Amino acid sequence: MDFFKKSLDPIVALAIIAVLDIFLFLIVGAWTVGGGETMIAGLFVKSLVGAKEMNRIPFWHLVFKPTWAYWKIYISLGMGFGALVSAILSKEFYWRVPKHLSEWVMITIGGLLMGVGIRLSFVCNVSTFLGLTPEMNLGGYLAVSGLVIGAWVGTSVYKKLLEA
Amino acid sequence: MITVYGQCVAAFVFGTTVGVLVQRSRWCNTAALRDAMLFKSYRNTKALLVAMMILTVGFTAMISIGNGNPMRFDVGINQFIGLFLFGIGMVFAGACTVSSWVKTGEGNIGALWALLFLIVGLFLSSLVWSFSYWPLAGPSMTGRANAAGLQLGFADALTLQRDTGLPAIVFGVIQAGALYALYRRILRRERETLAMEGQEAAISVKKPALPTVGRAAPVANPAPTARDGLSTLGD
Numbered sequence: 001m002d003f004f005k006k007s008l009d010p011i012v013a014l015a016i017i018a019v020l021d022i023f024l025f026l027i028v029g030a031w032t033v034g035g036g037e038t039m040i041a042g043l044f045v046k047s048l049v050g051a052k053e054m055n056r057i058p059f060w061h062l063v064f065k066p067t068w069a070y071w072k073i074y075i076s077l078g079m080g081f082g083a084l085v086s087a088i089l090s091k092e093f094y095w096r097v098p099k100h101l102s103e104w105v106m107i108t109i110g111g112l113l114m115g116v117g118i119r120l121s122f123v124c125n126v127s128t129f130l131g132l133t134p135e136m137n138l139g140g141y142l143a144v145s146g147l148v149i150g151a152w153v154g155t156s157v158y159k160k161l162l163e164a
Numbered sequence: 165m166i167t168v169y170g171q172c173v174a175a176f177v178f179g180t181t182v183g184v185l186v187q188r189s190r191w192c193n194t195a196a197l198r199d200a201m202l203f204k205s206y207r208n209t210k211a212l213l214v215a216m217m218i219l220t221v222g223f224t225a226m227i228s229i230g231n232g233n234p235m236r237f238d239v240g241i242n243q244f245i246g247l248f249l250f251g252i253g254m255v256f257a258g259a260c261t262v263s264s265w266v267k268t269g270e271g272n273i274g275a276l277w278a279l280l281f282l283i284v285g286l287f288l289s290s291l292v293w294s295f296s297y298w299p300l301a302g303p304s305m306t307g308r309a310n311a312a313g314l315q316l317g318f319a320d321a322l323t324l325q326r327d328t329g330l331p332a333i334v335f336g337v338i339q340a341g342a343l344y345a346l347y348r349r350i351l352r353r354e355r356e357t358l359a360m361e362g363q364e365a366a367i368s369v370k371k372p373a374l375p376t377v378g379r380a381a382p383v384a385n386p387a388p389t390a391r392d393g394l395s396t397l398g399d
Contacts, residue, residue, distance in 0.1 A: 004188070007190060009189065009211075013185040013188065013189035015214055017215060018216075018219050019218065019222070021219060022218075022219065022222035022223065022226065024174065024175070024178050025223055026226060027171070027174050028166065028175065029233040029234075029235065030219075030233075030234075030235065037261065037279075037283065038286050038290075041286040041287045042287075042290075044283060057290065057291065057294050058293075058294040060290065062301070062303075063293070064290075069168045069169075071172050071175040072175065073175075074175040074179060075175045076261075077176065077179065078177065078181075078182070078183060079180070079182050079183040079186070080266070080269040082183020082184040082187065083183040083184070083187040083267070083268070084270070085180075085183075085184065085269075086183065087271065090187075092187075093270055094270075095271045095273065097274070098273070098277075103274065104274075104277065106256045107257050107258070107274050107281070109257075110255070110259075111253065111277065111280065111281025111285060112281050112288075113249045113256065113257075113285065114249075114250050114253035114260075114278070114285060115253075115281065115283060115285020115288070116285045116289050117247060117248070117251075117253060117285075118246065118285075118289075119246070120246030120289060120299065121243045121247050121299075122301070123243065124260075124261045125260045125261055126193070126261055126262060127235065128247060129212060129215075129216060130215055130219055132235060134216060134219035134220040134222070134224075134336075135234045135320050135321055136220070136224065136321040136324065136332070136335055136339060137319070137320040137321075138318075138319040139237070142239060142241075142247075144247075145247075146244035146246065146248040147251040149248055149251065150249060150253075150255075151194075151201065151251040151252070151255055153248075153251070154252035154255030155197075157252070158256065159202060
């Protein structure tokens with residue numbers, strides 16, 4: 001298919017996603033990723049330690065009860081699946097492994113900070129820019145401010161590391 | 165009323181479409197902020213702004229006619245702190261929540277590693293919450309300001325509509341207008357940069373050509389310049 005032979009303008013891609021997101025907003029709610037990832041974390045740990053141990057942690061019965069019947073999980077799984085299919089059809093699937101130890105360290109710290117940040121704020125970058133802020137939620141403006149300042153600090157540190 | 169099964173199917177179809185579109189367009193939220201700050205490159209930033217404009221008008225129009233499912237939870241200082249940490253993390257990891265799933269689907273082990281540690285971070289935070297019970301969550305949210313809990317309460321387009329009597333779309337159009345002004349500013353900056361580069365190119369053309377003998381052969385794959393942007397998890 002021709003679609004998989006050339007790259008797509010990100011403005012076109014995001015405009016299509018935004019229109020589809022309005023329909024999703026009507027059916028269940030706006031596009032979000034952090035909630036699904038939290039539930040995946042709960043389900044993953046529950047499968048390791050069992051339901052009894054999991055219930056001893058207040059968060060997992062007061063805030064998030066691990067269940068597969070949570071729609072946000074399927075957005076995340078769908079994104080991975082869609083990208084896999086698209087990468088295969090466009091012959092862009094291949095294993096990429098970070099070469100340097102420093103990259104692994106940066107990715108590990110970055111992943112941990114993203115996880116802590118999502119849980120602390122109840123939102124991720126997607127729900128900040130494409131959920132809360134378009135809904136004109138006060139939390140969206142606070143989150144955008146935090147995210148932009150955080151990205152600026154992260155970029156400054158990253159730049160210094162590159163220069164070093 | 166859609167069933168739970170229907171919700172999950174709709175979410176999967178939406179997610180799959182997003183995965184295909186993001187994979188084909190190479191859009192990344194991290195690059196939208198980082199490349200704009202570091203290289204004044206706005207390819208991803210413009211796409212983000214266009215999506216925000218469409219969604220602001222779309223969501224507030226739906227809210228105006230009593231439809232849609234807005235997110236409902238109290239907001240507070242935790243939103244700022246949480247996303248501040250998230251912002252640092254996404255630049256370090258070189259991927260946001262979307263691009264980590266998309267790049268994992270493309271076979272990027274670094275992105276999968278970022279996802280694994282994101283899940284570790286989420287779980288560790290759930291343990292901390294189980295001791296501190298902060299920020300307020302679930303039934304303890306009241307929707308009102310709470311100084312002790314550093315919470316500001318709840319406010320969105322729906323509460324604006326209720327409190328002012330004006331349809332939410334009015335506020336949506338104002339916000340979309342502000343986003344459009346920012347978009348125009350970026351376009352103007354890009355045109356100025358292009359014009360400057362054009363002048364520099366014209367000056368270099370006027371210079372006498374160097375003799376070809378002894379000149380280095382053109383490099384087949386020139387090294388990326390700063391303006392090409394940083395690689396993001398092996399892009």
